[in-house]
Amino acid sequence: MTTQKTHPFQTLRDLLRYAVSRFTEAELAFGHGTATAYDEAAYLLLHSLHLPIDTLDPFLDARLLPEEIERALSVINRRAGERVPASYITNEAWMHGHRFYVDERVIVPRSFIGELLEDALQPWVNHPDDVADVLELCTGSGCLAILAAETFPAAQIDAVDISHDALDVAKINVADYGLDDRVALHLGDLYAPLPDGKRYEVIITNPPYVNEGSMQVLPAEYRHEPRLALAGGDDGMDVVRRIIAGARERLTDDGVLVVEIGNERDFVEAAFPELPITWLATSAGDDMVFLVQAADLPQQ
Template sequence: MAEQADGLMTIQDYVRWGASRFNSAGVFFGHGTDNALDEAAQLVLAALSLQPDLPASFRDCRLTSAERTLVTDLIERRVSERLPAAYLTGRAWFAGMEFDIDERVLVPRSPIAELIEAGFEPWIDAERVDRILDLCTGSGCIGIAAAVYLPHAEVDLADISQAALAVARRNVEKHQVADRVRVLESDLFNGLAEERYDVICCNPPYVPRAELDGLPPEYQREPRLALLGGEDGLTLLLRILREAGRHLTDKGILVLEAGSAAPGLEQRLPRVPWTWIEFERGGDGVLLLSRAQINQYQREFEEA
């Protein structure tokens, strides 16, 4: 396909060409971008070691011969390998922060970022959030962003995957928060003993098996362990609801992403007064419960 790029010279030329390639090839978007132009821009700028906020005036800058080859090859890999852009570039953004990403972890895309940027307010007073748990942490993006936006808080990042935790450790160092952020191997709460937190955030595996098997190839390139939530998507969600109350402080809150399993959760537990957070920038399927609410419905969680 390299010959089809003949005559292209500027950054904008390659963004346009890349978008056309993606559209004609039926590439799927959903890992940080939702359209071909943004996806192409992400790849072109990454190939040139440029940031996404590049001033528009630089879009007319010409590429060297070596840069044109680099950009072309990256765009063609996106088409032929169906790898999410973050895996090709090794970077992704979450809550306005850059994270190192590879195929050991999910590509960050949770709407929980919006909550973190607000310090979890109005759901809890940010000033009294002293301890935060990022459960099923993956790359560590949720917990590390929380540590940056709430600089007085201590944060634990927990995951069952040693491979994912290696990426999380790299991001802890990248953002220089090792003095307040611990990286812990744990199967949900099993490795956390009697630890208690003011905020527990969790984006667990919640995709039902049949749904996962039918997702576009880009999702199949992500770690299955981080996506599959059992036959109905509820396996880990229910475990978390049963156990979270023991790890929250008296005024603590649980922020739990249920995604596409949200309707099934409501159907399984119809008496629970779910609070589903509305996000200004889009996204849904994130619930919030206080420790008091979890304790009130503990028996229903146990029996579900």
């Protein structure tokens, strides 16, 4: 006679409570799409159980199969024990209502430029429907290039990254959105792989900008991400300097450069004291993204 194993967890509610306790006890860092232990636990459990990730309540008291419980516990243990970002466990990230494929070859998509693209960068871009060419530098997973293609429906998008691995991920996302004919992926260092003489009405970039001091104290979750996509040198401005130095040559006369720099505003202002910078308002404040007009950029 065989005895059926009795599991201490029976319902999704049981697992949710347990996951929140584990995540809180482990003092996990959030910021890859969720902000609390509860939100992250709900997302991971719904995803692991193949349930709609925006529909929790109807399933809370549903009894789970033993194999479902084991699968969910494996996810909880990996998140709490290894401190792997949730998006690397689920191979997806959500940004501004869009789903993107991700894995450890790219940083988890998160960008305030996405918010600004929802308003088509107005009033700095007067006629979004007339924009013909957009450049994204340091594209990573390709998320901003895809959002730019939706924002500027007549534009061709060039997206550049120095990482072959990152572009392999971007290729998946571009194909998923059916944008192979509008988003061109380029392997190389910033402006180097682009066609000679080509100019853009808009250049957007979320480059590596974390200063070395901050890199040394990053939470474990962020250390799972490629260092190449995060580290910006002693003051975080190594790549930003090169982007600004080359932007004027690549922008049309009325073009704009939009750069995301996270919490590095002080370093930006110290590095570019003479540059006329406009700080753009986002949901996190007005010190995350700046804009420079082509006429104000230095000539090479």
